[in-house]
Amino acid sequence: MQTSAASSLATIRERIARAKARFGPPPDRVRLVAVSKTFAAEEIEPFLGAGQRLFGENRVQEAKQKWPGLRARFTDIELHLIGPLQTNKAHEAVALFDVIETVDRDKIAIVLAEEMQRAGRQLPCFVQVNIGLEMQKAGVAPGETATFVARCRTEYGLNIVGLMCIPPDGMPPGPYFAQMVALGRAAGVAQLSMGMSSDFEIAIGMGATYIRVGSALFGCRPKTP
Ligand SMILES: *Cc1c(COP(=O)(O)O)cnc(C)c1O
Numbered sequence: 400m401q402t403s404a405a406s407s408l409a410t411i412r413e414r415i416a417r418a419k420a421r422f423g424p425p426p427d428r429v430r431l432v433a434v435s436k437t438f439a440a441e442e443i444e445p446f447l448g449a450g451q452r453l454f455g456e457n458r459v460q461e462a463k464q465k466w467p468g469l470r471a472r473f474t475d476i477e478l479h480l481i482g483p484l485q486t487n488k489a490h491e492a493v494a495l496f497d498v499i500e501t502v503d504r505d506k507i508a509i510v511l512a513e514e515m516q517r518a519g520r521q522l523p524c525f526v527q528v529n530i531g532l533e534m535q536k537a538g539v540a541p542g543e544t545a546t547f548v549a550r551c552r553t554e555y556g557l558n559i560v561g562l563m564c565i566p567p568d569g570m571p572p573g574p575y576f577a578q579m580v581a582l583g584r585a586a587g588v589a590q591l592s593m594g595m596s597s598d599f600e601i602a603i604g605m606g607a608t609y610i611r612v613g614s615a616l617f618g619c620r621p622k623t624p
Contacts (some may be wrong), residue, residue: 404445407616409594422604429603432479434613437620440465447473451467452508455611457482459492466495481611483537486510493518500525500563500592502551503537512555523560523593528582531567541582548586561590572598
């Protein structure tokens with residue numbers, strides 16, 4: 400298991416390196432978020448053993464069961480919340496995660512800011528953008544992104560460092576990624592979390608600084624929650 404985790408990581412790292420070289424962005428700009436949702440602590444451990452420290456989870460409850468134990472043994476883990484957050488889970492999310500990638504509405508921004516202040520933990524946050532304006536997806540509309548980021552910063556006091564998106568299924572992602580670059584610039588954020596197993600090389604080419612890779616590292620999930 401250790402060997403296969405190491406070789407999956409090596410393969411993805413090599414593909415990242417090749418994509419960076421091909422598109423010529425500044426080196427070390429792209430960070431790999433290993434998306435471990437649905438996989439058990441025992442299945443994550445080999446990836447920690449192979450040196451990966453940055454992980455993404457999409458559910459607070461699931462993360463709560465898996466990560467405190469792993470953190471006890473690996474102290475330098477960085478855990479990102481990449482799934483939707485309900486206000487009643489904000490308290491736990493602030494305690495469990497290091498970065499919140501899914502700030503997508505005023506209500507959650509306000510509650511997160513309160514919880515962070517209470518906990519004395521000012522976490523870096525990303526604003527999720529509904530880049531394809533899809534009914535079923537979370538995120539602020541592209542046209543509202545810059546004002547929402549500004550409001551999160553000045554009114555709520557959140558540390559917004561970047562934008563995150565999941566482009567529509569079955570569409571070429573390039574134009575959406577390009578739009579994210581423009582939105583990031585307009586909003587004054589340095590980080591862009593975009594690109595998953597099927598399109599992370601394209602995202603790197605367009606200017607991603609975080610890519611979120613699940614199945615290409617861990618294998619197929621039973622059923623995507
Ligand atoms: C599951 C998930 C990913 C990883 O998807 P893969 O296609 O398995 O790489 C990335 N981002 C978010 C928000 C996810 O929920």
